[in-house]
Amino acid sequence: MAVRTRLSVEARREQLIALGEELFAARPFDEVSIDEIAARAKISNGLLYHYFGSKRDFYVEVVRAAVQGLRAVTAIPDSVPEPERSVRSLDAYLAYVEAHAPGYLQLMGSGGGADPEVAGIVDALREEFAARILEGLRRTGLEWAAGDAPPLLRGAVRGWVGMVEHASLDWVAHRDVPRAALAELLQAVLVSTVQAALTADAPARD
Amino acid sequence: MAVRTRLSVEARREQLIALGEELFAARPFDEVSIDEIAARAKISNGLLYHYFGSKRDFYVEVVRAAVQGLRAVTAIPDSVPEPERSVRSLDAYLAYVEAHAPGYLQLMGSGGGADPEVAGIVDALREEFAARILEGLRRTGLEWAAGDAPPLLRGAVRGWVGMVEHASLDWVAHRDVPRAALAELLQAVLVSTVQAALTADAPARD
Numbered sequence: 001m002a003v004r005t006r007l008s009v010e011a012r013r014e015q016l017i018a019l020g021e022e023l024f025a026a027r028p029f030d031e032v033s034i035d036e037i038a039a040r041a042k043i044s045n046g047l048l049y050h051y052f053g054s055k056r057d058f059y060v061e062v063v064r065a066a067v068q069g070l071r072a073v074t075a076i077p078d079s080v081p082e083p084e085r086s087v088r089s090l091d092a093y094l095a096y097v098e099a100h101a102p103g104y105l106q107l108m109g110s111g112g113g114a115d116p117e118v119a120g121i122v123d124a125l126r127e128e129f130a131a132r133i134l135e136g137l138r139r140t141g142l143e144w145a146a147g148d149a150p151p152l153l154r155g156a157v158r159g160w161v162g163m164v165e166h167a168s169l170d171w172v173a174h175r176d177v178p179r180a181a182l183a184e185l186l187q188a189v190l191v192s193t194v195q196a197a198l199t200a201d202a203p204a205r206d
Numbered sequence: 207m208a209v210r211t212r213l214s215v216e217a218r219r220e221q222l223i224a225l226g227e228e229l230f231a232a233r234p235f236d237e238v239s240i241d242e243i244a245a246r247a248k249i250s251n252g253l254l255y256h257y258f259g260s261k262r263d264f265y266v267e268v269v270r271a272a273v274q275g276l277r278a279v280t281a282i283p284d285s286v287p288e289p290e291r292s293v294r295s296l297d298a299y300l301a302y303v304e305a306h307a308p309g310y311l312q313l314m315g316s317g318g319g320a321d322p323e324v325a326g327i328v329d330a331l332r333e334e335f336a337a338r339i340l341e342g343l344r345r346t347g348l349e350w351a352a353g354d355a356p357p358l359l360r361g362a363v364r365g366w367v368g369m370v371e372h373a374s375l376d377w378v379a380h381r382d383v384p385r386a387a388l389a390e391l392l393q394a395v396l397v398s399t400v401q402a403a404l405t406a407d408a409p410a411r412d
Contacts, residue, residue: 159373166368
């Protein structure tokens with residue numbers, strides 16, 4: 001009985017978070033009211049507060065779920081060799097952006113970042129993307145296996161993650177470039193970014 | 207007399223905005239109080255409200271002034287030939303970031319973007335950076351002189367502007383890369399980004 005109740009609570013939370021993704025994708029945080037969320041979910045405001053504490057807490061959970069979705073689809077198994085792994089990860093990222101364009105624009109674009117905790121969740125994802133790329137490079141035999149990546153390479157890869165994000169925002173705002181063309185361009189830029197960073201780093205490590 | 211009074215108001219506003227840049231660079235918006243601003247400026251809270259309406263309006267003016275400063279230092283005259291013009295602009299950007307690191311982190315990093323109007327001001331600057339680069343390319347004789355840049359090139363350049371921003375955030379957070387090395391890397395990535403975008407666009411326009 002206890003298990004069954006807990007599952008039901010989990011299911012209800014998931015249902016509410018899915019509804020939140022829909023509502024917060026369509027409009028900014030300030031324009032979505034607790035009344036509307038509760039009415040759409042056919043529950044009382046009180047029950048919504050019971051599950052999530054506050055509208056802000058609810059929003060943070062919605063963002064966390066969306067970011068977790070993006071993290072999951074872009075996590076390509078280590079068994080896939082580079083560069084195919086990073087190509088597939090980038091393509092999954094852009095596919096997710098395309099499928100969730102309004103929510104992506106709200107979260108990453110001008111309307112987003114209205115909350116330091118939300119900004120921190122998004123930042124952690126960016127850092128994870130950069131770490132995955134560096135890990136992929138490390139496994140191809142680059143030499144910093146024992147420690148951190150060279151600083152310039154770390155910054156360059158972190159910058160490239162920002163490029164993907166901003167190019168994605170431009171892409172979903174204009175919708176005039178095929179996804180494959182954007183993916184190919186960004187992948188080519190990643191390759192040349194890494195090459196440029198390693199070339200520049202090399203003399204300092206001689 | 208009227209002129210003198212107006213100048214005095216302008217000078218007072220400028221003084222308050224400079225103080226705001228200092229305070230909002232050190233801590234997030236929510237942690238800076240009107241009381242503190244007024245006390246530091248040695249004026250009454252009422253006079254501060256008289257000048258700026260609200261703490262939020264004051265903050266927006268502070269951001270506007272900071273963004274205007276960044277816009278101004280990166281505006282290299284058209285008379286400077288490419289690629290020197292874009293090299294100098296990028297170097298001026300990074301020099302500004304270095305000189306205003308705490309404020310840059312607050313505005314562009316996790317703590318920033320707490321306000322749609324602020325986000326819009328920052329976005330407009332990004333678009334202007336991208337437009338300047340495209341204009342520089344156009345003047346070097348690229349073929350879209352009569353109209354808009356090809357979509358992939360536009361998106362790629364806008365993405366690169368995001369890369370500069372994110373690499374800058376990583377840079378000021380870690381401070382372990384010389385500015386010249388970062389500038390050189392980012393400039394090399396811009397060149398290869400433009401080349402990749404033009405190569406990919408070319409077949410479609412045959």
